[in-house]
Amino acid sequence: MGKIWRISGPVVIAEGMRGSQVYEVVHIGEEELIGEVIGLDGDRATIQAHEDTLGLRVGERIEGTGKILTAELGPGIMASIYDGLQKSLTSLMSGGELFLKRGAKAFALPRDKKWHFTPRVKVGDTLDEGHIIGVVPETELVEHRIMVPPGTRGTLKRIVGEGEYTIEEPIAWVEQDGVQKELTLKQEWPVRKPRPYKNRFDPSGLLVTGMRIMDYMFPLALGGKACVPGGFGTGKTVALQQLVRWAQTDINIYVGCGERGNEMADVLHSFTRLREPKTGRLLMEKEVFIANTSNMPVIAREVSVFIGITLAEYFRDMGYDILLVADSTSRWAEAMRELGGRLEEMPGEEGFPPYLGSRLASFYERAGMVECLGSPQRKGSLTVVGAVSPPGADFSEPVTQNTLRIIEALYSLDVALANRRHFPTINWLASYSLYAESTREWWSEIAPDWADIRASALKVLQQEAQLEEIVRLVGPEALPENDKLLLLCARMIREDFLAQSAYHEIDTYCLPKRAHLMLRTIMKFYELAGAMVNSGIPVSEIRSSPMVPRISRMKDIPSEEFEDRIAELWTEMDASLVGG
């Protein structure tokens, strides 16, 4: 329909485009590269190309599709690896092709695969938007609930029986205002538009991550939004990978946006080995990956983030708890900046477009706990964690600052901790979580004294930071005995509780109950040792107590015997840590 008039990097200007709409998907040139209209001026359209424009000519044709960019939703998403445009990367490899060719096409969902569909409604039922009409066991870990797409409601006229169907075969017929609509296992949704829900609730309940510093100190609630800023080398990616590995959610989605290919390969390969702790099934069965590595087209970074969140909302609508991790939102922001520059927009701070904040908000705000549309009545949640890569680890830069305005939990990664090889490098003094109150109820069932223990441990760490400054002036030996003990105890909290190696066989994942017992043990030590100090025993003697190394080896105790061994440890502590 139109023709290319100008090409400048990823921006293509086309003429003869009257009648197209903003955000309409177009096919550019003979190779049919995917692009989106981002601006209209008379019959000229400004198009952002999601694929490399190298070799295009002025005058090549541009074809509109009449549709805006949508995600394909249906069985076949789980365990998939997509590129930023939801092309299946495994399908792209099918011909033995190991590199990504421009213009290569691949469907998001397999067309010929048959899924076992079991209907859950009967003819004559009145269906509303979001009504679950049947289920497909997509993987052993995920039951895919087939829903009436938003915008459709009416009376069920016909439904197929239990059996095997492809995603394109009609399975149900709904009469809406006298018109019959066909439903398939598949539906589509425009990626930039949040999917509708009935009601929204405050985030509640703990998103169990298996990371002690998160679960215990700075808990993240289901439906919450958090950000993880950190300079390079602070272990951002490892921390996020740990999240998608062990988070106790129904489905995890990992969006690798403008990050390293080798790391992506590492995650993907680890998922072919790792097993879900409860069922023993491969973790891969509850994961979706979106890989738009840093050498893949820049403009697709934005779409990759929105594809990810749309998939997440779709599963949330089924009534699941979803975690979406985006690594890194800074790369997406950079893509916006690059595009803004090409479009000669007025730049805001540090060259980023002035709409940076609102664009970031439109992503994070899609997190939440909701009552889903349709029946049966169900709640779903979508928790979003975004990484930020501030240049020079300087948190005052625009992406970090704009993100902080939106999120409610901050896990601030610290270069100094990384240099000390303390992992995860979440800084306990700079991080916060506004969800401590909303997760209190959850914690009270596991550990009624959680809030007290947490508060007193945080206080010890806070006091340590103050004492450190004095130590730098007078040396550790000049401190009063009480303060020496506090330093010892703070060190135990840091090294034996907060530090947690992602590569430790047992300690890589820590259940909340176990975390509680670990910290409880350290605080008990502090109490008993405090009494000893008061009775005149020097801290140097306490430090050499055999209980100290015993506590530091708590991490090595296998989970099955943990509670028994801790009970033993407590008995021994009571016996040996007594004043003279």
Next chain:
Amino acid sequence: MEYSALYIKEAQAIEKTKGSLLVTRSVPGIKFEEIVDVQLRSGELKLGKAIDISGETSIIQVFGGVSEVDLVGSRVRCKGETLKLPVSIDILGRIFNGMGEPIDGNPPIIPDDYLDINGEPINPAARMPPAEFIETGISAIDGLNALVRGQKLPLFSGAGLPHNRIAAQIIRQAAVKGKEERFAIVFGALGVSYDEASFFMRNLEETGALERSVAFINTASDPVIERISTPRLALTAAEYLAWQHDMHVLVILTDMTNYCEALRELSAMREEIPSRRGYPGYMYTDLATMYERAGRITGKEGSVTIIPILTMPDDDITHPIPDLTGYITEGQIVLSREFDRKGIYPPIDVFLSLSRMMKEGIGPGQTREDHNNVFMQSYAAYAEGCYLREISTIIGAEGLSDRDKVYLNNADAFETTFIAQGETEKRTVEQTLDIGWQLFANLAEEDLKLISEEFIKKYHPKYRAAPEE
């Protein structure tokens, strides 16, 4: 470059010149990023690239600058191609300039293929995580920041630090344990002085590595614009050797700071909106499209490992060049001016250096089972020593406890025996780990918290020294 006598399209109307850019009236049928010939009045040819084309004008970036271009007598001719490197296995042992033309006095190679110098992204699903340990013979790298095949690990240096000597030592000594495999070195010199380039070439020659090396040399006096294509040519050659000839290729690129300066210069000429410190906003992506060409691919024998070298302006690691590089590469080896002043070679900073791929490359079957434990414990003990060193400068060593003094001395010993080594000294990884154990012998055994009891019994000098017979 591929030459053909038949030009399809030609434009005579050059409207203006600006820096290395030419603006012509629209050349019909020109492709975006196409390579063009710019013919001067004298008949001399220059190469250029179409960087912005529209129905009205085409903007051409001229390689080698626009000197002698005049608006009347010069013409622009399309070649119908984007920039390609002619390749065959005969590139081994050859030296090329930043345009891929031989400069070693030998005839052009007879190509098997012409490869687009931008390459194609590896499908992330087809990548294999790098995991094979490369023994460099340098303790500070092997022991603390292990390099693996398919990794991209830069050297962050500063002006006057011995980064070239370290890189040369790696080239001489690097090997995968227990394997004899097809191995090649691709060397890209970007805007370096003639002396630096010849240092590397001499080194390759002396070690007999020249016949399995390819060099692309763009010295400081060569055209800036060619600096943009030089690393891409080097990587294209590396990919060709790795993926089509199953070779393990080590790519050394020096000095990437010069590359980034060139990128900034061209960006300014194109009047793009600058980002931090005048560097273009797309510098991250630009660097990533190169560094991401490192890797291993499922079903392929070869690998591409990249060691870019860059000098941090004013030793500032937060400067955009090292900063953006660090976000792309899998760790970094940082050189320390303090160590260099103390006479410690190689002056590798223990705290700032990091190899993200280390975990995969070490341990049983690769190096030794105790490697990770030794690494963690050495690191922790050294960190504590350095902290105490800082305190003791204020309160004096007398203010420290006896235990603290042990750690203070250990930090000194660690620098002089573990980090420091000779330029020609090649230590096996076992030797490196044993040096670590020697140092642990000075510490209290119960302080070795990060080492499993099993390894203490097996490797601690105390138990090893005890006669077993």
